[in-house]
Amino acid sequence: MQLKQAIIIDEKIGMSTGKMMAQACHASLKAYERASETQQNKWSLKGQKKIILSSGDNELQDLLTRAKHNKLPTYLVKDAGHTELEPGTKTALGIGPAEESKIDKITGELELIK
């Protein structure tokens, strides 16, 4: 069973590259903390596979709802609004580590960020 983590970014809200990287790291670490220790360990043993995806407009909340419905570990980053964005702007969503096929059911339509 292959595990992975998906990190989904709302690119269209106009974050700088550094800002996007920071939001991705928040989402990744927080979603990881919400996985079971078993899943954490399995994923770590296999190299912590991560994919970085782009969401559609205002899609992060919907993806979060679907991932939660499937009982996957998730974390939605809302920006504090100190720098580039309005407070509370949804910037990034981490899903997993979890079984790859379960994540693909939710994120399979999204494009990789190049």
Place this chain on the structure above:
Amino acid sequence: MQLKQAIIIDEKIGMSTGKMMAQACHASLKAYERASETQQNKWSLKGQKKIILSSGDNELQDLLTRAKHNKLPTYLVKDAGHTELEPGTKTALGIGPAEESKIDKITGELELIK
């Protein structure tokens, strides 16, 4: 005492934005895993402050050496070379979570990635 984590990226090796985000997430999570549980918890309670910095040419190894010398938790990401880069290319370095002043002594000259 303020804690933070620095994630330093070698931008000049020509990674795509998505690739840089994935490497930043690897560095962040792995360096986090190497911190003590006390530091992990203190940092989490204060919102897991992260800064994303740009290294000079081939500077990641040198920064790693200095951070290790100061007994800070670190992780240097070397790319597996499956996609954009030569195998073993040093792409990103995570330092911390650790005391902000100790990290600044090592990374204070580096520029934030915008």
